[in-house]
Amino acid sequence: MFSSCSRQFGNQRFLQLKRFQSTLVIAEHNNEALLPITQNAITAAKKLGSDVSVLVAGTKCGPASEAVAKAAGVTKVLVAENEAFKGFTAESLTTLVLNAQKQNNYTHIIAGASAFGKAILPRIAAKLDVSPVSDVIDIKAPDTFVRGIYAGNAIQTVKAKDAIKVLTVRATNFEPTPLEGGSAKPEPIAAEGCAQDLTVFVSQELTKSDRPELTAAKVVVSGGRGLKSADNFKLLYDLADKLNAAVGASRAAVDAGYVPNDLQVGQTGKIVAPDLYIAVGISGAIQHLAGMKDSKTIVAINKDPEAPIFQVSDYGLVEDLFKAVPELTNKL
């Protein structure tokens, strides 16, 4: 009896908390299109309560705001177009979010745990004088969040007591909200005071690739120090092309200059959870595993049968990669 009562009160509290939720999701986009991580962040926001607004700030971000307005469960889309948001600097966006916060009293402010979200949300939290909760992997209640610590080796459940919860959420733990079924209308929001000279955007150089984006790809082929040179990574590019896969790498391969650092998977790189992850010439250090161990199927190719990567892999091939990879590519 006691336990069912307390469960009932617990549920009531959860429903009461939910009723007063209003969440602002900060959209990550490139003006023309929404980046998929925003769709994961919207799903996380929907777990908190029904009122989900999305803020799209950019220079000519009409297409991105129209896309997110179609997302099911989004009630409002706030759009700020201004030269101040060129380069999406944390300083200009923080001012905008604080203005929106003053007007609408959000209980939660959310972004994906990408370089974008990680740059902006700590600043917003500091300005609001609240503790940010980073890299959330599950939401138990509007004030209770689950996150990985020690490079994902332990899971922590935290209760945030601040009135405004500022969260970054790990994309791979929340299914993307489809961009259909919603009917929000983009509304303009003023960008007053957002232009500042604390940080000035100068330019950016983006790596162009026809391959899928690493964090969104269904298949990832990753290479490690075992590849031995930048030229040998061609073996992996050929395999990736056959599988329509993204290419990733261990930190050792990045540090050795075999590939650029935006390919790094792991604790200090990107977190991926594709349907298929193929680790080639990677030993399986915990810092690497922290970035890929949630992949649905893991395949490892390594000539050392004792390599720790085999402990987390579903399929392991003990073989010289220079023999196994071309054979695999030919057979595909």
Ligand SMILES: Cc1cc2nc3c(=O)[nH]c(=O)nc-3n(C[C@H](O)[C@H](O)[C@H](O)COP(=O)(O)OP(=O)(O)OC[C@H]3O[C@@H](n4cnc5c(N)ncnc54)[C@H](O)[C@@H]3O)c2cc1C
């Ligand atoms: C704070 C911190 C953060 C870090 N963050 C990251 C991170 O984000 N991502 C990350 O990856 N690492 C990270 N590291 C580094 C990590 O500890 C390892 O050093 C790194 O992952 C090792 O990379 P590797 O597996 O490619 O190299 P190695 O450990 O050297 O392994 C190479 C593997 O290739 C195999 N091999 C060699 N030749 C062949 C062949 N011909 N055929 C088949 N197999 C072959 C070997 O048997 C070996 O298992 C971090 C470390 C620290 C301290």
